[in-house]
Amino acid sequence: MTRIDLSLAAPSCSACPIRHRAICATCEDDELLRLERMKTYRSWRVGQTIVMEGDVLPFVGSIVSGCATLTRSMEDGRTQMVGLLLPSDFVGRHDRDRAAYQIVAATDVTFCLFRRAEFQQLVRDTPHVMERLLKMSLDELDAAREWMMVLGRKTAREKVASLLVNILRRTATDVHPIRAELPLTREAMAIYLGLTIETVSRQMTALRRDGLIGLEGRRGILCADLAALQAEAEIDAAP
Amino acid sequence: MTRIDLSLAAPSCSACPIRHRAICATCEDDELLRLERMKTYRSWRVGQTIVMEGDVLPFVGSIVSGCATLTRSMEDGRTQMVGLLLPSDFVGRHDRDRAAYQIVAATDVTFCLFRRAEFQQLVRDTPHVMERLLKMSLDELDAAREWMMVLGRKTAREKVASLLVNILRRTATDVHPIRAELPLTREAMAIYLGLTIETVSRQMTALRRDGLIGLEGRRGILCADLAALQAEAEIDAAP
DNA sequence: CGCTGTATTGATGTCTTTCAATGTGCGTGG
DNA sequence: CCACGCACATTGAAAGACATCAATACAGCG
Numbered sequence: 001m002t003r004i005d006l007s008l009a010a011p012s013c014s015a016c017p018i019r020h021r022a023i024c025a026t027c028e029d030d031e032l033l034r035l036e037r038m039k040t041y042r043s044w045r046v047g048q049t050i051v052m053e054g055d056v057l058p059f060v061g062s063i064v065s066g067c068a069t070l071t072r073s074m075e076d077g078r079t080q081m082v083g084l085l086l087p088s089d090f091v092g093r094h095d096r097d098r099a100a101y102q103i104v105a106a107t108d109v110t111f112c113l114f115r116r117a118e119f120q121q122l123v124r125d126t127p128h129v130m131e132r133l134l135k136m137s138l139d140e141l142d143a144a145r146e147w148m149m150v151l152g153r154k155t156a157r158e159k160v161a162s163l164l165v166n167i168l169r170r171t172a173t174d175v176h177p178i179r180a181e182l183p184l185t186r187e188a189m190a191i192y193l194g195l196t197i198e199t200v201s202r203q204m205t206a207l208r209r210d211g212l213i214g215l216e217g218r219r220g221i222l223c224a225d226l227a228a229l230q231a232e233a234e235i236d237a238a239p
Numbered sequence: 240m241t242r243i244d245l246s247l248a249a250p251s252c253s254a255c256p257i258r259h260r261a262i263c264a265t266c267e268d269d270e271l272l273r274l275e276r277m278k279t280y281r282s283w284r285v286g287q288t289i290v291m292e293g294d295v296l297p298f299v300g301s302i303v304s305g306c307a308t309l310t311r312s313m314e315d316g317r318t319q320m321v322g323l324l325l326p327s328d329f330v331g332r333h334d335r336d337r338a339a340y341q342i343v344a345a346t347d348v349t350f351c352l353f354r355r356a357e358f359q360q361l362v363r364d365t366p367h368v369m370e371r372l373l374k375m376s377l378d379e380l381d382a383a384r385e386w387m388m389v390l391g392r393k394t395a396r397e398k399v400a401s402l403l404v405n406i407l408r409r410t411a412t413d414v415h416p417i418r419a420e421l422p423l424t425r426e427a428m429a430i431y432l433g434l435t436i437e438t439v440s441r442q443m444t445a446l447r448r449d450g451l452i453g454l455e456g457r458r459g460i461l462c463a464d465l466a467a468l469q470a471e472a473e474i475d476a477a478p
Numbered sequence: 479c480g481c482t483g484t485a486t487t488g489a490t491g492t493c494t495t496t497c498a499a500t501g502t503g504c505g506t507g508g
Numbered sequence: 509c510c511a512c513g514c515a516c517a518t519t520g521a522a523a524g525a526c527a528t529c530a531a532t533a534c535a536g537c538g
Contacts, residue, residue: 070384072384072385072388074388074392074473075473076473078392079392080387080388080391080392082384082387082388083384093377095374095377100381100384101384123370124366124370127363127366127369130366130369130370130373131362131363131369133373134369134372134373134376135334137373137376137377137380138332138334138376140380141376141379141380141383142339144380144383144384144387145309145311145321145322145339145340145383146311147387148319148321148383148386148387148390149311149313149319149321151387151390151391151433152319152390152432152433153313153317153318153319153433155525155526156525156526185484185485186484186485186486187484187485193391194390194391194392195526195527196526196527196528197484197485197486198485198486198487198526198527198528199525199526199527200485201485201486201487202486202487202526204485204486205486205487217535218484218485218534218535218536234313234314234315394493394494395493395494424516424517425516425517425518426516426517434494434495435494435495435496436516436517436518437494437495437496437517437518437519438493438494438495439517440517440518440519441494441518441519443517443518444518444519456503457502457503457504457516457517479538480537480538481536481537481538482535482536482537482538483534483535483536483537484533484534484535484536485532485533485534485535486531486532486533486534487530487531487532487533488529488530488531488532489528489529489530489531490527490528490529490530491526491527491528491529492525492526492527492528493524493525493526493527494523494524494525494526495522495523495524495525496521496522496523496524497520497521497522497523498519498520498521498522499518499519499520499521500517500518500519500520501516501517501518501519502515502516502517502518503514503515503516503517504513504514504515504516505512505513505514505515506511506512506513506514507510507511507512507513508509508510508511508512
């Protein structure tokens with residue numbers, strides 16, 4: 001694995017792929033200019049540790065492309081994923097400089113980083129940026145609570161189906177059958193779901209055997225009937 | 240169980256027991272006056288359902304006294320607690336009018352409710368109130384993630400010990416041995432921990448047998464050595 | 479084409495749940 | 509004030525789900 005961090009000249013915000021979904025979605029041109037002046041793009045290779053628990057962090061930022069994981073570990077090595085970062089997600093607290101979680105690149109990944117002190121000032125000067133940050137935080141809180149239901153009450157089969165439905169909904173093509181590339185290894189899936197690798201693997205096999213999904217190599221998943229998979233996940237059909 | 244809802248004349252904010260910890264902690268006198276005009280106190284008896292999932296809610300608010308639980312349920316009845324509300328905690332989204340969770344009174348409980356539309360306007364007019372709301376939301380998100388670790392990776396014994404440590408830290412007297420009153424039944428503990436009532440009961444018995452806690456009636460817990468209990472909970476000794 | 483890390487599959491063990499019975503604290507009404 | 513009834517809690521035995529340990533298969537890459 002190449003261990004070189006790539007620092008890139010940050011492209012203009014107006015050309016950014018997450019311009020209309022990230023923290024900057026509601027910014028006007030003058031605020032974008034201010035963001036341009038405090039931002040840096042930076043990339044990591046799959047597998048690299050981006051941040052360790054307890055690190056002092058001079059940055060907050062948005063994930064531009066790829067996938068990263070937020071995890072916590074216990075002293076004996078047991079590890080739980082507490083967040084899955086996909087493009088446009090925001091990372092870090094504007095009001096804290098220590099990382100509460102480890103961040104690892106699940107695929108090659110690029111972040112748009114803002115110097116924390118300057119970003120904090122922007123947040124305080126610009127109510128609609130603060131409101132955007134608040135809305136994104138509340139959405140993350142809802143997602144975390146949804147995941148507490150999965151971790152606390154669902155069976156292994158339901159857990160795996162839930163994760164697959166989530167990924168298919170966010171990243172699948174809409175030709176039939178729908179198809180997505182898993183951004184996670186079996187190990188990362190296990191860490192997300194509070195299971196072991198072996199149990200994840202067995203449940204993937206079982207779902208395939210039952211005709212609910214198809215597998216293409218290690219990462220590709222196909223699904224001809226998302227509603228059926230959703231039923232396996234016991235996802236409440238709330239609107 | 241008495242099913243009468245009590246509506247109380249709301250006392251002045253300056254005399255409020257949560258004045259310096261709740262959403263209003265950073266408010267100046269003029270903002271407090273504005274809050275006074277939009278607020279109502281309301282109380283519920285232990286066991287009453289305060290809000291059902293999907294209800295339209297004209298209010299957001301703070302819990303003033305007592306304890307309430309935030310839960311989600313699946314169609315087959317499996318239920319998971321996703322939040323435990325103690326005095327000063329904030330409930331509801333200023334930008335949404337539908338409840339995502341059921342709220343139930345775990346003890347007799349009193350809320351300070353704000354009409355949502357007016358509160359939303361206050362948030363937008365008053366950056367430091369919005370920042371306070373943001374900080375509280377981010378703290379809740381951290382707490383939810385901490386709990387994901389408990390749900391996903393800890394053993395039944397560690398789960399029960401974790402909950403007891405949390406409650407002791409927040410509510411215990413500091414005479415020796417420290418003592419707290421559990422605001423939760425065994426059932427509520429089980430729903431919080433992703434366990435069954437029986438398993439919670441067995442672990443409570445085991446912790447008592449091992450000399451880590453004492454039990455006084457159904458709700459009282461004693462602890463002579465919090466560090467030892469914390470070790471059972473495998474709580475990482477982060478500062 | 480073989481090597482290395484990842485994934486699958488199988489056999490066994492352990493922990494939590496489930497089902498069932500018993501025990502206990504507390505409020506109500508006699 | 510005590511006894512009764514009920515909800516809550518505890519305890520036990522058996523079943524089931526997931527983890528663990530171990531072997532094998534497969535994919536991607538030098």
